[in-house]
Amino acid sequence: MLSGCSGGDGRPTVATLSRAPALSAGVLTADLTRLGAELEHLRGKAAWAHVDVMDGAFCPQLTVGPAFVAAVASTGIAVDAHLMVEEPRRMLADVAAAGAAVITVHAEATRHLHRTMTEMTALAGPERSFIRGVALNPGTPVCAVEPVLGLADLVLVLAVSPGWSGQAPAPGTAQRVRDVRELARRAGTEVLVGVDGGVTIANAAEVASWGIDVIVSGSAIFDRVDPARNLDLLTRELVTLEVPDGKR
Ligand code: DX5
Ligand code: ZN
DSSP: OBSOOOSTTSOOOGGGBOSSOEEEEEOTTSOGGGHHHHHHTTTTTOSEEEEEEEBSSSSSOBOOOHHHHHHHHTTTOOEEEEEEOSSTHHHHHHHHHTTOSEEEEEGGGOSOHHHHHHHHHHHHTTTTSSEEEEEEOTTSOGGGGGGGGGGOSEEEEESSOTTOSSOOOOTTHHHHHHHHHHHHHHHTOOOEEEEESSOOTTTHHHHHTTTOSEEEEOTTTOSSSOHHHHHHHHHHHHHTOOOOTTOO
16 A cells, blocks of 8 residues: 655655555544544554544534544544635644644635645645645536646545535546546646545445545445454455556
8 A cells, every 4th residue: 555654754745655545544434432442443554544624614514623633643643634614724724733644625615725725835844744635526627726736735536525424426536537637747747636435345446446546435444333344345455456557
């Protein structure tokens, strides 16, 4: 999955992701009364714990905030913070200070995406203390991220409309992944491409075959039954993947 985490603190950096996509395990459906034990399933198996921060405005649900990010990060498991909040600039510094290894904002959540990504870049600093992500809802034209590709390390393509786990992935997501790759190629910039929403054990290999770098999967892992087994089955689907040459 990941070849030799090279970040000083053991966090994966942009350059260390190998062919098989890195797994970011969504913890929204984990048993939060036993969060510590649930997170232990991820240690050494997933690149990140994916924390869906929702403010009840950008999307209908209200979930967790920077304090939850800090709690998960304090276990030593790297946190991928997915900010589904209006005007994410107001929260960037707190989420960074909480120790997130990835911070992703939505292109639709602000009038000032360029300013937001510029502030995120300044916050990450020259040593890139976290991966800078920008996400797209299924209904947003992919070109919305074109002006900020140079300020992002990751483009997260949502296969579901944000708000809940366990939704079916929207058709057309594979093409949107290809469109993002094409945009980056034309811009002469390298970005990681990830997919979030509706990734299950059954479709993980197909989604990974789209040539993506990051896969987010939540309820397929944390189903309150056997997260450890689910994680093994899911990662097995990813590592046995053969990506035809030229697919990246
Ligand atoms: C949706 C979230 C996703 C979701 C993933 O708004 O951004 O991360 O929790 O859960 P599954 O994998 O169950 O679709
Ligand atoms: Zn998410």
